[in-house]
Amino acid sequence: xxxxxxxxxxxxxxxxxxxxxxxxxxxxITVVELTNTAGISRKTFYRCFKSKxxxxxxxxxxxxxxxxxxxxxxYPSSNDELIDLLFEFWLKYSYELKILINANLxxxxxxxxxxxxxxxxxxxxxxxxxxxxxxxxxxxLQYLAYLRLGGIWNIFANWLTQPNKIDFNILLYLVKQExxx
Amino acid sequence: xxxxxxxxxxxxxxxxxxxxxxxxxxxxITVVELTNTAGISRKTFYRCFKSKxxxxxxxxxxxxxxxxxxxxxxYPSSNDELIDLLFEFWLKYSYELKILINANLxxxxxxxxxxxxxxxxxxxxxxxxxxxxxxxxxxxLQYLAYLRLGGIWNIFANWLTQPNKIDFNILLYLVKQExxx
Numbered sequence: 418x419x420x421x422x423x424x425x426x427x428x429x430x431x432x433x434x435x436x437x438x439x440x441x442x443x444x445x446i447t448v449v450e451l452t453n454t455a456g457i458s459r460k461t462f463y464r465c466f467k468s469k470x471x472x473x474x475x476x477x478x479x480x481x482x483x484x485x486x487x488x489x490x491x492y493p494s495s496n497d498e499l500i501d502l503l504f505e506f507w508l509k510y511s512y513e514l515k516i517l518i519n520a521n522l523x524x525x526x527x528x529x530x531x532x533x534x535x536x537x538x539x540x541x542x543x544x545x546x547x548x549x550x551x552x553x554x555x556x557x558l559q560y561l562a563y564l565r566l567g568g569i570w571n572i573f574a575n576w577l578t579q580p581n582k583i584d585f586n587i588l589l590y591l592v593k594q595e596x597x598x
Numbered sequence: 599x600x601x602x603x604x605x606x607x608x609x610x611x612x613x614x615x616x617x618x619x620x621x622x623x624x625x626x627i628t629v630v631e632l633t634n635t636a637g638i639s640r641k642t643f644y645r646c647f648k649s650k651x652x653x654x655x656x657x658x659x660x661x662x663x664x665x666x667x668x669x670x671x672x673y674p675s676s677n678d679e680l681i682d683l684l685f686e687f688w689l690k691y692s693y694e695l696k697i698l699i700n701a702n703l704x705x706x707x708x709x710x711x712x713x714x715x716x717x718x719x720x721x722x723x724x725x726x727x728x729x730x731x732x733x734x735x736x737x738x739l740q741y742l743a744y745l746r747l748g749g750i751w752n753i754f755a756n757w758l759t760q761p762n763k764i765d766f767n768i769l770l771y772l773v774k775q776e777x778x779x
Contacts, residue, residue: 443625518705527705556763560764560768560769563749564772564776566749567752567755568745569745571745571748571749575744576741582737587738588741591738595746
């Protein structure tokens, strides 16, 4: 199988995965359903992914890779801009994120952002204040990042699953006001 | 089966559930494993719970019922006290919560609190400000509650899975400082 074919097959499998997850639980999706929906053979599936779990892990890794590129291409200069980038990014992937949230997989996404977000948050805080942080400062900032990230993820996830209940701009205003941004 | 026996069996099953979930994923736990670990028959299991999913739902319902009792018995008079009660409650159930978080079920717990917490948050805000809230105010406060709740749940969950990384009192201090409490 050429590399290009392999990428196309991976894409087909991922599309089928989200299509199935939209109406079924992660637990109940089988590899047979995935291959039937994607119109590929079992052999092809296992060439792309070891298992259904690996498929999800692979998707999460890819989306985090895209998030890193998104931040690095946009050079945020403050935590205000960093939060804007986060919302922008989540909105861009709202189709997949909504399905994952409704399938009780929201914490899998948050876990991934918990791994990466605090690093940027600490760096930008450091730039803004132009100070040298002690180990203790860094530790506090890391947990402050968990506090903010968890908050904005939860408000976003609640908006995304019922977008008609509140205007997205009011939501943004609430976040900025809360953090004095 | 008497009511007392039924409660005892439910307890045994729940204990076995957390014991198994500590080393296995929710998906991989079977009813056979649950009955073997609890030392009960399949028939007894199905008298208590329809399925493994219903067992988890039942546990979540029970813990939320306990949370409501915890709040109502302690009469919080401000959102500061409400957050104290929340941490107190989560610490009390930290054994089960840690296992659920490690088993990627953190969002199930947060979803339950999302259903109930905003109501208290809005009421206390209303008491403190002694004002009549418009429908729009209530809506904004509800989403502000999601923002705060998601934040403190995320900082708590990160502390709980690695409690040696930061002192719990520093964590409390960070939360209170962030929300000017």
